Amino acid sequence: MLGDRNLRDIIEKTFDRLYQDLDVKIDKANPDQIHAIEASLCMRLAYYERRDPLPADNITKMSILLSHGMRKALNNAHGEYKMDSLALQVDADMIIADEFVVRFEVVPELPEVPHPRHMLYLNACLFALGKQDGFLIYMTGDGKTAEFSITKSNKMFEEIVRRARVLSTLLKENKVPIVEPSDLCLNCKYYSRCYAREKLKEGSGDLLDDLFGKLKGK
Numbered sequence: 001m002l003g004d005r006n007l008r009d010i011i012e013k014t015f016d017r018l019y020q021d022l023d024v025k026i027d028k029a030n031p032d033q034i035h036a037i038e039a040s041l042c043m044r045l046a047y048y049e050r051r052d053p054l055p056a057d058n059i060t061k062m063s064i065l066l067s068h069g070m071r072k073a074l075n076n077a078h079g080e081y082k083m084d085s086l087a088l089q090v091d092a093d094m095i096i097a098d099e100f101v102v103r104f105e106v107v108p109e110l111p112e113v114p115h116p117r118h119m120l121y122l123n124a125c126l127f128a129l130g131k132q133d134g135f136l137i138y139m140t141g142d143g144k145t146a147e148f149s150i151t152k153s154n155k156m157f158e159e160i161v162r163r164a165r166v167l168s169t170l171l172k173e174n175k176v177p178i179v180e181p182s183d184l185c186l187n188c189k190y191y192s193r194c195y196a197r198e199k200l201k202e203g204s205g206d207l208l209d210d211l212f213g214k215l216k217g218k
């Protein structure tokens, strides 16, 4: 019979294996292949993931496994946009009527407007898959949805290509990209590599009390 500990170890190892199996589409050793996900999120994060990765925590693994499970149930479309030696890779979730590219994003709360990084990514899919229009569909865990349509934009594509080229160059030169402050940082596993945090010295336990105490004493 399996004890609690053994069962937990087996489950964690199974999740680890499944999670590693997901990580196959990007050839991380090849800086001339950049996935649009890498270029649309944080370049520093993408660099660390390729060159000096930290293991994902269990919450991250579970959320990636769940969204990957949802994506696998759809008829994914992989594409590539070639420019000189650089290839920008994309994976869309669906193509409807051979015309509209669809990308789902699972979020805790529905946004009022689409997030720029999701638009950059979907726009890259439109170019790589040779389509004109796409839909970005946000879904929450309890089944609420919000849909946005986007039309192919040269300006947005220039931006993701610029970012992909910068990432490719920095990978070749072994230079870590600069910090890109955003909402992603709050839950990023590389937070401590990007932002120095100093623990406050033991005091009254209340920073404001300490500060005002010092001011009053002047």
Ligand code: SF4
Residues within 6 Å of the ligand: 042, 043, 044, 045, 178, 179, 180, 181, 182, 184, 185, 186, 188, 189, 190, 191, 194
């Ligand atoms: S903490 Fe922010 S800047 Fe640093 S790697 Fe993560 S997302 Fe990028």
